[in-house]
Amino acid sequence: MFLEIENLTMQFGGLVAVNGFSLGVAEGTIQGLIGPNGSGKTTIFNVLSGYYKPSGGKITFKGKRISGLPSYRVTASGFARTFQNLRLFKSMTVLENVLVGMAQHAETGLLSAIFNPIAISHEEEYFHEKAMGLLKLLDIAEFADTLATSLPYGHQRRVEIARALGTDPKVLLLDEPAAGLNETESENLRKILLQIRELGVTICLVEHDMKLVMGICDRITVLDYGKKIAEGTSSEIAKDPVVIEAYLGQEDNS
């Protein structure tokens, strides 16, 4: 399997946030991860992206173990993520935010920055063009030189996605990308995610917007209290009585 999570457990003191969770994600698909608040979705993302070392189990990506690696190495192996609460680099422009992630793959290091400024300027040009391309893809190119945090909320979400794509990920982890978006923005996001999948990027999506999740996910996994309670296509999930009770039922009350 492209991305394989095996028997993952994450424990914080006495609290078991994720309990024996397993999941296989196929290349080029959009994998949904849903469940009530506190069911362990973001924890799984934090383990995947190297913030936490799992208490048990392992994660392999293209056959190589990535669990327990520091996050810059997880990123280097092809993972990128966005965050539930927006965390853009405050005093940087939209373009600079995207360039940060891109720069880490650069071949030229500090020494060549000093001794070979020409190679650097070519590279900078290349990165600049590539970053602008990503901004166009996300339809925020006109704001390239604006301070990222001065943009409206919906646009900042897109900057986060562009920044994540800047690291050239094979797998993109999106943590509630539709949170706080209105109907139109959410529809735009849907189109953008489909375009990103077209680029060959595998997407893992944690999201509460059911319309979005049901509409674009190839497979959906449902979590409750840190455990997997169901898995399948959107139509299978929508019919599953266990899911309806644990998740959709609760959604109606809230």
Add this chain to the structure above:
Amino acid sequence: MNNTSIFIQTVIGGVGIGSLYALIALGYSMVYRSMGLVNFAHGSIYMVGTYFGIMWYAGLVMGLHVPYPIAFVIGVLLNGAFGVLLERILRPLAKLDLMFMLLGTIGLGYVLDNLFVIIFGAEGFAVRSPLPSMPLVILGVRIQPQMLLVIGVSAILMVALQLFLARTKTGKAMRASAMDRDIASAMGVRVNRMNALTLAIGSGLAAAAGILAAPIVYVNPAMGAAVGLKGFAAAILGGLGSIPGAIAGGLIFGVLEAISAGYISSAYTRGIAFIVVVVVLMVKPSGIVGEITVEKV
């Protein structure tokens, strides 16, 4: 000599000394910004950097007298490499409370000061300027050539630093990891490496300041204490963690010192400069350029 040219002369002297404070303040602010560490060993690092450069120029190493510009470059590079080593030593401290940081970095400063007393002896020495000692007279204003060198080289270094941080990808990565280390590392930035580079740059700038100052001051292993304190005051005055703030703070502090020495009394120089710092901080506790708050997670 009329009053105007005396005033101009005083201000130029202040700008010269102030640029040195600014170079040192940059070291405090950059390290604080990226590691959340207040590094009270920085004054000693300035002293170490001075020796790293001046020892080649002043014949302390096998009687060698290499030209001043080469000694300058060697000193800056050696102290930069020393900064990388320091990151490894200081890394555990950056995670602790301020009290531990203070104790740890002050302790490190003592170790360095005394290590250099053991190696080079406690008594210092004067260093002759590579430039002629005859003051230049421009429109009735007398300026020491070494002072012009100090101002010129410091200005070049500060502009270069700004360009490096704003334009290069490493500079962007450094800024990013200072702003939010978690996100930066999710973007593939090696945060510890960026911190090492920050300490290398801060230490290199301190060495530059020390080697430029050497012909003006008296070189000895205790030279870092007073300058380190003033550089820190300058960084606080400008807003700790802010790069333009460190530069502005250093220049203001230097000019204040020079004016109070020239017009009031050189005996009260430090007192007056520090009183101004205290007053400014009472009015604006975040420092002059302090609107950028540094958040640590």
